[in-house]
Amino acid sequence: MCASLGDALLSRGDFARIVGASHVLAPEEDDGAAHFGHDATVVRGLSGRPGLVVRPCCASEVAAVLALCWERSIPLVPRGGGTGLAGGAVPLGGEVVCSLARLRGIREFEPSLWRIFPEAGVRTRDVQRLARENGLLFPPDPGASGESLIGGNVATNAGGPHAFKYGPVGAFVTGLEAVVAPGEVIALGGAGRRDVAGYDLQSLLVGSEGTLGIITAVRLRLLPAPAAASALLSFFPSRAAGCAAVLAVLAAGVVPSALDFLDGPSLRFAAAGCPEGPPPAEAEFALLAEVDGTAAEVSSSLAELTAATAAHSIEMRSPSVKELWAWRDTVPGAVASVRGGKLSEDVSVPVERLSEALSGLDEIAARSGLPHCAWGHGADSIVHANLLLDPSAAEERSAAAAAAEEIFALAVSLGGSISGEHGVGLLKGGRLALQWPEAALRLHEEVKRAFDPRGLLNPGKKLAR
Amino acid sequence: MCASLGDALLSRGDFARIVGASHVLAPEEDDGAAHFGHDATVVRGLSGRPGLVVRPCCASEVAAVLALCWERSIPLVPRGGGTGLAGGAVPLGGEVVCSLARLRGIREFEPSLWRIFPEAGVRTRDVQRLARENGLLFPPDPGASGESLIGGNVATNAGGPHAFKYGPVGAFVTGLEAVVAPGEVIALGGAGRRDVAGYDLQSLLVGSEGTLGIITAVRLRLLPAPAAASALLSFFPSRAAGCAAVLAVLAAGVVPSALDFLDGPSLRFAAAGCPEGPPPAEAEFALLAEVDGTAAEVSSSLAELTAATAAHSIEMRSPSVKELWAWRDTVPGAVASVRGGKLSEDVSVPVERLSEALSGLDEIAARSGLPHCAWGHGADSIVHANLLLDPSAAEERSAAAAAAEEIFALAVSLGGSISGEHGVGLLKGGRLALQWPEAALRLHEEVKRAFDPRGLLNPGKKLAR
DSSP, X not given: OOOOHHHHHHTHHHHHHHHOGGGEEOTTTOGGGGXXXXXXXXXXXXXXXXXXXXXXSSHHHHHHHHHHHHHHTOOEEEESSSXXXXXXXXXXXXXXXXXXXXXXXXXXXXXXGTEEEEBTTSBHHHHHHHHHHTTEEOOOOOSOTTTOBXXXXXXXXXXXXXXXXXXXXXGGEEEEEEEETTTEEEEEEOSSSOOOSSOOHHHHHTTSTTSSOEEEEEEEEOEEOOSEEEEEEEEESSHHHHHHHHHHHXXXXXXXXXXXXXXHHHHHHTGGGOTXXXXXXXXOEEEEEEEEESHHHHHHHHHHHHHHHXXXXXXXXXXXXXXXXXXXXXXXXXXXXXXXXXXXXXXXXXXXXXXXXXXXXXXXXXXXXXXXXXXXXXXTTEEEEEEEEOTTOHHHHHHHHHHXXXXXXXXXXXXXXSOSSSOOTTTXXXXXXXXXXXXXXXXXXXXXXXXXXXXXXXXXXXXXX | OOOOHHHHHHTHHHHHHHHOGGGEEOTTTOGGGGGGGOOGGGGGTOOOOOSEEEOOSSHHHHHHHHHHHHHHTOOEEEESSXXXXXXXXXXXXXXXXXXXXXXXXXXXXXXXXXXXXXBTTSBHHHHHHHHHHTXXXXXXXXXXXXXXXXXXXXXXXXXXXXXXXXXXXXXGEEEEEEEETTTXXXXXXXXXXOOOSSOOHHHHHTTSTTSSOEEEEEEEEOEEOOSEEEEEEEEESSHHHHHHHHHHHHHTTOOOSEEEEEEHHHHHHTGGGOTTSXXXXXXXXXXXXXXXXXXXXXXXXXXXXXXXXXXXXXXXXXXXXXXXXXXXXXXXXHHHHHHSEEEXXXXXXXXXXXXXXXXXXXXXXXXXXXXEEEEXXXXXXXXXXXXXXOTTOHHHHHHHHHHHHHHHHHHHHTTOBSOSSSOOTTTTTTGGGGTSOHHXXXXXXXXXXXXXXXXXXXXXXXXXX
16 A cells, blocks of 8 residues: 655655755654654554655645655655544655644634634644633643644544533534645635535544545634633542433533543542542542633532532542643553553443443453553543553553453444544554444445545555454 | 436336335325425425325335335435425426435433434424423524424534524534435444544535435434523614624624624514514614523623624614514515515625625625515624515516526625525535635535435535536
8 A cells, every 4th residue: 555665755856846855854864754653652652664754834835745645656644743642643654744733824813703724733732822812712622732733633623621512623613724635725614604515525524634635724713711610520439429420410401611530540540649639548430520601600500510419429629620630631641650551542432321331441451451440521421441551561562452452342332432532543443344334334435535546645544444 | 317207107116115105106196296396495486396205214214215216226305394495305307205204203312411313304393392391402493493304404404593602403413324325224423422433424414415315313412401591682773883793792702692683674674573663763784682591691691792782783672582583583474575586595704794795795686676685694694695576577586596696606705605504405506616626526526426426316406516
């Protein structure tokens, strides 16, 4: 499927004529190129060798790069901030890795109209900050917002805790600009919020992980920032009690902006950073909730939330919103440090099956012989299932990989998905076949062919089977 | 493109074996069949003759119907409630019209989990009612909710006034079941709220107007019903003042659940039903606003809304929410009755271009020699542009049709869309070419081919060019 290392390299001069010689890196000569061989899955051992790295500065350069790749049958890997957790930006070997990091313009920012139009290389954190500084909110908050780029967030339809109330990144896209084969810039949607004139190719590109086109700029709608927000941290004596509390919140009709969970082992691993001191010793589950709105609304939501969960809870704390999420951000690192490594999958299930999913994970982990823990988005019911391992132990790595397959099957058997927010990338290639019927898999492949008949756009990624 | 009348009719016995003889209607013999030759565009003269009407009772019968059509190259037109405004359900002549009206089951309704799973033939009003009776809200409120079916609403991604705050129908779809060529039932998404495992084929089917597949059931998320809602009806001395008020609302960071407008002529045509008596004589624009939330939130939003618009307004009224929308629902009929007919298009523009769009409409209407008026969704900036005509006057009909083309071009020139909510159907076939670049049109057609290589699914509808 892939070109040899040489194909891209032989065209180095032609790529340099497009983007400038200083923006072409060859692995042989430039130390900087190695960085483009992996993303956040490097901790799982994933890495590849780019044939060449090119760094265009604008959509028309991206189009010229793709056109040259098309002409010479050189595969291309689009790359954002390299923070992906499924290997979507990892070259198989020999591709042109096309970094979008230089597309840093804000094409339009109209705070009074609740709109921003950043290029793909703008950091997600900067979109969030610009919104905030102007009384607005860009709600999606996937991890690594300091490094991840908005184009990559759209290309993976990234989520985060606040997607429960507000939806994932794709819910905020009103238009996008993308480069499609054989090397053309197209614009879909626009500044207007409603458009049903064509098939929803925009939603198709959102989450397509660079396999259908290269997103170069995105029109985002923003929201007026809520006036207030408060956090509530509740501890539960058992997983069953915690999962019952999630259902009680929904049944009470409360809409928290986020309702994340940590299971008992996660709580113990991350105990040190817990707001107001370590979790109670008997805690086997915690809910990390945030409510937002007007001050009055926050106060009434908080009361309702407390009432809905109190019967199940053993302790409640009221950290600041900032403290709560700062602690939550320490969890993956704290868990990884226990044994030096971890394998983490992001399956999702219907919310009423969360407890079953976590019990199933216990059994799978027990068979693997590896310690495990789980956290995730409770009301959206995304489970970050983690197996702790020594990365130098090959048998542990392979036990974890086998367990991951069981975790995918478990999620699907409960009516869920193999991926709630990280995407398929390289790591989950082919697992969609567990979840979709044959006819849908065929359509998935036909859509890929419609956009990329030569299979040059991020080959080997987001494969249906 | 289409089969002759005979092709479908010759297979009548085979269709009867699938759905039962009493659920197959032939135009020659059954008076009831004529009804299936048109939708709400019949007032614009659109109507066709079905080759045969079939009424399957379930998804597997729909699949068998499509399989038979596929085998014999008989084109098929899926049909919901027949309330479409773009001719999407009108047969060109000779197709099998496949009514989804008998798929009336509610597969699942879990109020405490904010979910409902109706089949395509459930009336939208019944989805809204079931939600309401259980403390929940299904926000989309396209017109004709009493007759329109939820499957058709999803297949057109219908909108309505409350889409401003809540989004159109597609924003509530977490999964769907559809019959795709050559006659298979597929399920996409599910009861879980987050799934990024495959390409977003679900969003592709939403709004595809029966040209990619036949939607047979939809998993919808619901919201807890807001505790309170209030309406505000404001009148303005000029269109400019009214459009400025829309921008002032956005700039103030108020989020009304709906912010519709009526222009001066619309106000005069619909004066009789106006809450609290006819509009002030000098009113040239009105805003119909609703705010919802907790009682405290409603009261503060209403105050902010009033403050944002007061400077531009000449009079404000506080009808009940019910009165406000009951009046709004009379507008299309009142306008149509003035001269016996009207041509209405639903273009959208970026909100800051609303005033320009309405001025452009003045000029276009003046050239056509026809009286006109406009109403629509102000903050979403969808303009229902209406030309009033005598339906028996051929020259008026053709003047209106020519004006419609200018209206499409105007919307596109302002950065908008040829359709904000009605879809393309038959009426706007080919006009997407005004709006999308060549490469995107090609992808539109490739996607159609991927789903429907024989061109049998609702042929002639939603054509890109």
